[in-house]
Amino acid sequence: MDEKDTVILRELQKNSRIAAGDIAVMLEVDEREVENRIAALHAAGILRRCTAVIDYSAAGVDEVAVILSLKITPERGLGYDGIAAQIARFPQVESILLLTGTYDLQVIIRGQSMAEVSRFVAEQIASIDGVRETMTQIVMRTYKEQGVEMSRPGSRDRQLITF
Amino acid sequence: MRSFVSRMAAEIPPSGIRKFFDLLLTMDNVISLGVGEPDFDTPWNISQAAISSIEKGMTMYTSNRGLAELRELISADLSRRYHTKYCPETEMIVTTGVSEALDIAVRAIIDPGDEVLVVDPCFVSYRAEVMMAGGRPKTLPCRAEDQFKVTPDALMESVTPKTKVLMINFPNNPTGGVMGTDDLKAIADIVVDHDLLVISDEVYAELTYDGHHVSTAAIDGLWDRTIMLNGFSKAYAMTGWRLGYICAPKEICDAALKIHQYVMMSAPTAAQFAAIEALKNGEEAKNEMVSEYRMRRNLFVKGLNDVGLPCHLPKGAFYAFPSIEGTGLTDEEFAEQLLKEQHVAVVPGSAFGESGRGHVRTCYAVDRSKLSEAVHRIGIFVESLHS
Secondary structure, three states, X not given: OOHHHHHXXXXXXXXXXXXXXXXXXXXXXXXXXXXXXXXXXXXXOOOOOOOOOOOOOOOOOOOEEEEEEEEEOOEOOOEOHHHHHHHHOOOOEEEEEEOOOXXXXXXXXXXXXXXXXXXXXXXXXXXXXXXXXXXXXXXXXXXXXXXXXXXXXXXXXXXXXXX | XXXXXXXXXXXXXXXXXXXXXXXXXXOOOOEEOEOOOOOOOOOHHHHHHHHHXXXXXXXXXXXXXXXXXXXXXXXXXXXXXXXXXXXXXOOEEEEOHHHHHHHHHHHHHOOOOOEEEEEEOOOOHHHHHHHHOOOEEEEEEOOHHHOOOOOHHHHHHHOOOOEEEEEEEOOOXXXXXXXXXXXXXXXXXXXXHOOOEEEEEOOOOOOEOOOOOOOHHHOOOOHHHEEEEEEOOOXXXXXXXXXXXXXXXXXXXXXXXXXXXXXXXXXXXXXXHHHHHHHHHOHHHHHHHHHHHHHHHHHHHHHHHHOOOOOOOOOEOOEEOOEOHHHOOOHHHXXXXXXXXXXXXXXXXXXXXXXXXXXXXXXXXXXXXXXXXXXXXXXXHHHHHHO
């Protein structure tokens, strides 16, 4: 990882669809080099996936997200890793974080309806051996996600000509 | 009834492109490359510092020179970047934008009839400022083939025994040209030999992309002949806050302070608190914006060259200044037709002086998707001229 790789990663994080040729012009290197670097970052497991930030509420799609806080009894030899890996297998689970404080794991789950998410939590997560306690919070509104401010208008009034 | 307008006000030419601007207001779907300001919001911590100062009731005048803490931070910042030693007590005034700094600088040193060599092309206020002070602006031409620098030859050709002041601005609006150490050293002897004072507007200093900005005040023999102007607008995306500063040797600074006291009292207080935060905790946000401008510059300038508008890679500010001479149009015609036909606004180079003729100023402080759309539209326009 050098400075150029850092710039490439930052650019992809801002816009995963940016053309390698554009990054090449910005970095003053040739396009082939950018492609090679991106491939190397993939191969090294540094660049995991190029994705999109979507505001489903803007599309009028109902979607439910909950934040599930879990208290876990650590397993001998594995600590929290075994249970976390088990939870991570479910496609409904968007993220899992190990935290300090009252709860051990914070799990974000998405689904089509509250009923679906409730069933998933009750049947699949709460029932795991080692999960001692759960607290489920419903996401009411997303203000900012992956650096994108969702509720902010995209353009402002600006003078068209200034010197 | 007689006309009450002063002769001075009547004689100052209006800014060149009023007609063009009126046309612009009647159109929609315009991509404007005609601005001279960052497209970023002021970094939030900076805005928050001002809000918090207001909440605490710190809404009084400050000292005429500006908040002491701010002046100390400015002095330290300049010393870190240029190794200059400006005394925050006696050699610095915080002003309402660089515009005011320019105004009090000019009025502090110009007597009626004094000749001022003004770099050309330049920001539209310079000549008007000189005229309002009763001085006589003279053109110091900079050419594309010199990357729009001031060359010793051009300076020698323009300087006369009546010349008192040299007014420069690097990185330059509108050309994006810069002057490095060697370039400034090359004109320093002429400045000293002719006993000139330099007004150096360095408001784009932080927007220098290849290498570091060199301050005129940091050149051997020029410190006590330099009035340095700078501000927060461009580097920290703070144009609307109106905050700048002037640094000069004590005698000149004292004179400028008198004018500042009478016309302005003090710079806006909330903006000064914001500026303190900018200098304390704004470095990272500033660097991020600068690196974004740099990347846009590379993309945009390549785009202009690709569609047939030859353009040097500008080393500073956020302007590209392509030549449009190959199109067979004048810069005014080019700007007007481009606006009418493709809804892209650029500023004719001649609005910035004779040496800007045959060029247009394009500002790339515009988000990347709009920039590439603008390049696309300019390409269609240029192509249509050849068919």
